[in-house]
Amino acid sequence: MPLLQIENLMAYYGPIRALNDISLTIEDGEIVCLLGGNASGKSTTMKTILGIVRPASGSVRFGGERIDRLPTQAIVMRGISLVPEARRLFGRMTVRENLALGAYARRHAPAAEADADYDRIFSLFPRVKERLDQYAGTLSGGEQQMVAIGRALMARPRLLLMDEPSMGLAPVFVDQVFDIIRAINQQGTTILVVEQNAAVALSIAHRGYVLRNGRVVHTDTAAALLASDEIRRAYLGDEE
Amino acid sequence: MTFADILAILPQQLVFGITLGTAYGLIAIGYTMVYGVLFMINFAHGDVFMIGAYVGWALLGMLFASHVVPMHPMIVLPLLLVGAMVMTGAIGLLLERLAYRPLYQRGATRLGPLISAVGASIFLQNAVMLIAGAREKVYMTYSVFPRTWRFAVAGINVSVLVIVIASIALLMMLGLHWLVQRTWLGRSIRAVAEDREMAAVMGIDVWRVVALTFCIGSALGGAAGVLIGFYYTQINFYMGYAAGLKAFTAAVLGGIGNVRGAMLGGLILGIVESLAVTFINPAFKDVIAFVVLILVLMFRPGGILGEALPDWKRV
Amino acid sequence: MRKIAAIAAVLAAAWVLAVPVCAQDTIKIAAGAPLTGPLAKQGQEVANAVKLAVEEWNAKGGVLGKKIAVLEADDQGNPQVGVAAAEKVAADPAVMGSVWGITSVTCIPASEVLDRSNIVLITPGCTNPKVTDRGLKNVDRVCARDDFQAPAGAVWLIQDLKKKKIAVFDDGTTGPRGGADEFEKKAKALGATVLRYVIRAGDKDFRPILGTIPKDADAIYASIWAPDAALIVKQLPDVGLTVPVMGPDGQFEPVDYIQASGGAAEGNYVSFLVPDVKKVPAAQAFAKAFEAKYGPVSSYGPLAYEATNILLTAVQKVGKPDREAIRDAVRATKGYQGALGVSVTFNAKGDVDTQNIYIYQVKGPDFIQVKSLNLGS
Numbered sequence: 001m002p003l004l005q006i007e008n009l010m011a012y013y014g015p016i017r018a019l020n021d022i023s024l025t026i027e028d029g030e031i032v033c034l035l036g037g038n039a040s041g042k043s044t045t046m047k048t049i050l051g052i053v054r055p056a057s058g059s060v061r062f063g064g065e066r067i068d069r070l071p072t073q074a075i076v077m078r079g080i081s082l083v084p085e086a087r088r089l090f091g092r093m094t095v096r097e098n099l100a101l102g103a104y105a106r107r108h109a110p111a112a113e114a115d116a117d118y119d120r121i122f123s124l125f126p127r128v129k130e131r132l133d134q135y136a137g138t139l140s141g142g143e144q145q146m147v148a149i150g151r152a153l154m155a156r157p158r159l160l161l162m163d164e165p166s167m168g169l170a171p172v173f174v175d176q177v178f179d180i181i182r183a184i185n186q187q188g189t190t191i192l193v194v195e196q197n198a199a200v201a202l203s204i205a206h207r208g209y210v211l212r213n214g215r216v217v218h219t220d221t222a223a224a225l226l227a228s229d230e231i232r233r234a235y236l237g238d239e240e
Numbered sequence: 241m242t243f244a245d246i247l248a249i250l251p252q253q254l255v256f257g258i259t260l261g262t263a264y265g266l267i268a269i270g271y272t273m274v275y276g277v278l279f280m281i282n283f284a285h286g287d288v289f290m291i292g293a294y295v296g297w298a299l300l301g302m303l304f305a306s307h308v309v310p311m312h313p314m315i316v317l318p319l320l321l322v323g324a325m326v327m328t329g330a331i332g333l334l335l336e337r338l339a340y341r342p343l344y345q346r347g348a349t350r351l352g353p354l355i356s357a358v359g360a361s362i363f364l365q366n367a368v369m370l371i372a373g374a375r376e377k378v379y380m381t382y383s384v385f386p387r388t389w390r391f392a393v394a395g396i397n398v399s400v401l402v403i404v405i406a407s408i409a410l411l412m413m414l415g416l417h418w419l420v421q422r423t424w425l426g427r428s429i430r431a432v433a434e435d436r437e438m439a440a441v442m443g444i445d446v447w448r449v450v451a452l453t454f455c456i457g458s459a460l461g462g463a464a465g466v467l468i469g470f471y472y473t474q475i476n477f478y479m480g481y482a483a484g485l486k487a488f489t490a491a492v493l494g495g496i497g498n499v500r501g502a503m504l505g506g507l508i509l510g511i512v513e514s515l516a517v518t519f520i521n522p523a524f525k526d527v528i529a530f531v532v533l534i535l536v537l538m539f540r541p542g543g544i545l546g547e548a549l550p551d552w553k554r555v
Numbered sequence: 556m557r558k559i560a561a562i563a564a565v566l567a568a569a570w571v572l573a574v575p576v577c578a579q580d581t582i583k584i585a586a587g588a589p590l591t592g593p594l595a596k597q598g599q600e601v602a603n604a605v606k607l608a609v610e611e612w613n614a615k616g617g618v619l620g621k622k623i624a625v626l627e628a629d630d631q632g633n634p635q636v637g638v639a640a641a642e643k644v645a646a647d648p649a650v651m652g653s654v655w656g657i658t659s660v661t662c663i664p665a666s667e668v669l670d671r672s673n674i675v676l677i678t679p680g681c682t683n684p685k686v687t688d689r690g691l692k693n694v695d696r697v698c699a700r701d702d703f704q705a706p707a708g709a710v711w712l713i714q715d716l717k718k719k720k721i722a723v724f725d726d727g728t729t730g731p732r733g734g735a736d737e738f739e740k741k742a743k744a745l746g747a748t749v750l751r752y753v754i755r756a757g758d759k760d761f762r763p764i765l766g767t768i769p770k771d772a773d774a775i776y777a778s779i780w781a782p783d784a785a786l787i788v789k790q791l792p793d794v795g796l797t798v799p800v801m802g803p804d805g806q807f808e809p810v811d812y813i814q815a816s817g818g819a820a821e822g823n824y825v826s827f828l829v830p831d832v833k834k835v836p837a838a839q840a841f842a843k844a845f846e847a848k849y850g851p852v853s854s855y856g857p858l859a860y861e862a863t864n865i866l867l868t869a870v871q872k873v874g875k876p877d878r879e880a881i882r883d884a885v886r887a888t889k890g891y892q893g894a895l896g897v898s899v900t901f902n903a904k905g906d907v908d909t910q911n912i913y914i915y916q917v918k919g920p921d922f923i924q925v926k927s928l929n930l931g932s
Contacts (some may be wrong), residue, residue, distance in 0.1 A: 052437060052441075071445070072440035072441060073445045076442065082441045084438065090434045090435060090438070093434070101431055101444075104444055155442075245769075253766055256760070257763070375811075376782045376811070376815070378814070382789075382818070383817075390792070397792075397794055399793055473759075473817070475759075479759070513763065514763040517766075525763075
């Protein structure tokens with residue numbers, strides 16, 4: 001049974017169709033990458049998984065259970081976390097409070113587990129530990145991305161959704177972030193990543209889906225997609 | 241009036257200003273908290289405050305008539321405060337549920353809930369008038385705080401009542417501050433205030449937090465109703481309008497959406513009003529309060545402790 | 556709508572024409588007052604006093620050889636209802652005069668309706684100057700005018716109580732502001748220092764403004780309504796002031812002033828237009844008769860009784876049921892010796908030439924009369 005299974009998903013923003021019959025699956029332990037241009041439906045797919053956008057029809061199953069009618073907080077409680085586009089930290093709160101909020105879904109868990117989660121994040125991002133009592137709004141873009149990933153991990157998600165993790169980051173830092181994504185995946189978290197920077201994303205992903213105008217137009221293993229001329233032309237910026 | 245005269249009455253006026261200011265602050269918190277999570281001015285909040293005053297009045301009358309407990313502030317005040325806070329907290333929940341949530345969940349614009357708030361305000365006023373009658377109600381303040389419980393320090397008259405009111409209001413503000421800063425609920429409220437969508441993504445039940453915010457803000461308003469009832473000694477069903485306007489001004493003055501700002505704004509407004517009476521024509525008391533508001537907003541549009549609001553949060 | 560109005564007019568005309576046939580053997584006088592609603596207690600006392608006077612006349616054989624009947628007109632203290640009630644009174648040809656009202660807002664429009672039918676209106680309790688200042692021939696007043704209360708207050712505080720520095724409050728509205736102005740004028744003429752303060756009616760916290768009163772002020776004249784006055788007297792101790800407070804008849808309210816003050820009003824003074832019948836030897840017969848029938852006298856009863864007697868005396872003097880002549884005979888009343896121990900003479904406007912103001916003091920739950928002041932009008 002796949003961890004996440006989306007079937008025939010349709011979604012609208014008012015009269016505008018954002019998703020047109022999307023179907024995709026994510027297996028436990030995978031890194032799956034969604035590719036596509038602007039307004040191709042990548043971000044909407046993520047928002048629909050989280051219940052932020054309500055599908056008009058179709059279904060989303062997580063671990064076999066239908067979640068497409070659940071409120072966002074209930075979906076999150078079942079083990080899906082998001083690292084949103086542009087980080088969206090709570091800028092008026094400290095880094096510590098941001099991480100704590102990430103653990104909101106697990107606030108009734110024993111304190112020892114939370115401590116272990118903090119230690120895991122500090123080992124992934126030693127810089128975060130130095131910034132704990134600083135307001136999140138005052139951090140640099142790279143530091144904010146670390147906190148955003150850390151915040152999402154505090155919930156111990158089974159599935160981590162990452163929306164444009166490389167956006168607005170210095171090139172050196174992009175590679176670092178993707179190394180960490182791979183490390184997180186190797187520690188057992190399934191990851192769905194939406195990324196404009198297809199080359200980097202495909203370099204760590206197992207499989208990929210290509211979206212255009214709200215439809216899945218192509219799906220294959222990451223290696224095959226990287227090798228495909230069509231994909232190279234459309235998304236990897238290679239000239240003809 | 242000579243300078244010496246003014247100097248002589250200044251400390252006395254400060255005592256009154258601080259007392260009234262703490263109560264304004266307590267009401268202002270209700271406006272600011274709801275604005276924080278919904279970006280809406282809950283114009284029915286003044287009437288929730290009024291209902292708190294009425295609940296306190298009714299309980300005080302019952303305690304007085306039944307002789308079950310001695311009329312000592314240590315016994316009477318907690319009973320009245322708890323009663324008023326439970327009642328107004330429940331009304332806050334109902335308001336959110338019946339007057340606002342249905343509009344928000346149908347994707348209302350800013351105007352809809354505002355009109356709904358005005359309607360709720362009129363409804364509450366008339367309900368109280370029909371239930372309790374239109375006549376002024378008298379708080380038997382001096383049966384709980386005897387007239388002799390007062391003393392003079394260096395020419396300043398201070399009554400136990402004034403001290404109790406200011407301390408209870410301050411304690412409640414500190415309690416709220418602790419709740420907002422240190423508890424899961426407080427963190428959730430701040431998260432919802434800052435980014436509702438991300439709060440939901442953290443697993444927070446946003447509408448539950450909004451409802452609890454209404455409940456807490458309303459309960460504090462209800463407590464302020466009891467305190468102000470004791471202080472004013474007379475209440476009526478339309479008192480919520482004027483008090484609400486003042487408290488709303490205090491909230492904007494301090495920076496709406498900011499709990500500490502509401503407290504500070506309340507204190508400043510209370511003191512400014514008292515001093516305006518001393519130095520300028522008392523008839524201009526309210527004018528002065530609003531002039532101060534305008535001046536502050538001219539130089540700090542977000543209020544004293546407020547931050548410049550991003551466009552999407554502006555009213 | 557027009558059709559309904561036409562039918563109503565026809566019915567009304569038929570009714571008016573039909574009445575005289577069966578009404579010729581009685582003379583009616585109208586008792587207009589709020590008989591229902593929040594002012595019903597005072598209004599009923601007016602109607603009861605009129606009935607008592609009429610019963611006494613009937614016991615002596617009535618007037619003009621006819622029995623007298625009382626036509627009750629309930630104005631509910633509401634101008635519209637008052638006008639409708641007055642229309643009904645005016646439509647009854649047996650009505651030879653009226654004793655009307657305790658609220659000026661209804662008295663004024665009702666008197667205009669009655670004026671068209673030349674029915675005289677004597678008011679025992681409408682104190683607004685406008686009631687008689689409009690120059691109507693049919694309106695007379697047996698109580699004092701509002702604008703005499705404040706000077707009476709000044710006389711009492713300065714001449715009787717020897718106060719020298721008086722803080723005067725009003726609420727900025729026409730009536731109370733006028734009262735405060737009159738007080739200041741009289742007080743300055745009597746040699747006292749006056750300090751003026753304005754509050755806003757409905758405000759609840761007057762401590763800041765009370766705090767600005769100099770500590771050597773020795774009295775307060777509060778030209779404001781009872782609920783505001785109750786707050787002021789309660790909050791005075793908070794600023795360390797203990798001085799007597801005096802106010803006009805708006806504070807003659809056992810519940811809204813004495814009770815609301817929770818004991819803080821004790822010893823304060825209020826001016827009022829009606830004497831305490833217990834203090835007037837000549838009124839004892841009336842007081843006993845009234846109490847036996849309707850319970851204790853508490854407000855406008857004595858003046859309504861007086862007004863009824865003045866009206867019926869005028870009817871007797873005219874000798875025939877002629878509304879216009881009765882109207883003029885009432886206005887011509889001179890030196891009438893009534894039950895209240897003061898003689899009544901109406902001046903050209905219809906006001907009594909001696910304005911009697913009674914000073915009461917708060918004692919426990921009651922107002923006790925301490926002085927009667929007679930000022931020439």
